[in-house]
Amino acid sequence: MSNYAKVVIKGSPITKSNFKLHNMNGRAILPDSSGKYHDRYALYEQEIALIARSQNPDIIFSESLIALLKVYYKSEKRHPDTINITKSIFDGIEKSGLIVNDAQITKIFTEEYYDKENPRFELELFSESEYNFNYTVTKKAIPTQPKSYSPQKKTLLNNLSTNHSLVDNLKNKINAKPIDTCLREIDKASKCTVNNKAKLCNICSKLIISDDYIKADSGKTLICKKCFNKLF
Structure with missing residues (x-):
């Protein structure tokens, strides 16, 4: 049984967090064949599912996992909220069959980068039974220029x-x-x-x-x- 997998999906990551419809019964729906702009959310999940499975053809995780996610956006000024991007990604990973349910992700560390020439995301999955996850936060000796954000x-x-x-x-x-x-x-x-x-x-x-x-x-x-x- 494998204890590690890596998925790399090229292209600017997108999130569906700002768009979801519900039918008359209150069930969430996500159009994928309406021919409209919003089909891209469901199609992105399908792309993730196909590529994730092709990159890890024989792996199925059934235990709890540690996830390290690096997201590379094309633009530093205009991109989705990184805090919301994980939902689209793990929904696609679940559809691939690589994991049974995205609830298996018990620890996740997400990093935001920028790559104008090669936007993508890189996801590494580790079996929690065989790997530990540690991180440290240290104070900088010399503070850098703060990256400020304006209200939407x-x-x-x-x-x-x-x-x-x-x-x-x-x-x-x-x-x-x-x-x-x-x-x-x-x-x-x-x-x-x-x-x-x-x-x-x-x-x-x-x-x-x-x-x-x-x-x-x-x-x-x-x-x-x-x-x-x-x-x-």
Whole structure:
């Protein structure tokens, strides 16, 4: 029985954490043949499954595992959250049959790197019965330049009445309409908020100014009916 396996998948890693739909019974669904952009999430899992199995043809882990994951993004400025990338990867690894269930991963260490010419991820799996996992955190003798992050635009959305960019978006949307129609549109949009945040479609990023939308991920994801209909 093998106690080690390594999987290398070339290409920019992606995450499906921001997109998931549920059917009428509440079951999660992930389109893979709609011909739309969002098929890529399911197709990425399938790619991982096929390559992982081809690189480790005779290995099936049934015990607890230690995972070391190195993710190489193409761009340092624009890439998925590394904390979310593991779900897509291990769902693909589970589909490959390399592991029985992703719950087997009891220890995981993830590192983020950048490689413009060769984006990829490298995953090493070790049987916990034969390997130990240790790490240390030490203080630098000479501090380096901090890598700072800015809040995402969506987290900065406040009430419509105090958000100028959203107001401008709405103005463009209802441009050339009579003033009384504009006022009704603005009043409707100001009421369409969730926890004082404007409702935006997670696919087209347009303002939702009615109750005609679909909720996913326990209400974290909103999809307007127009985008939802395009998926099927």
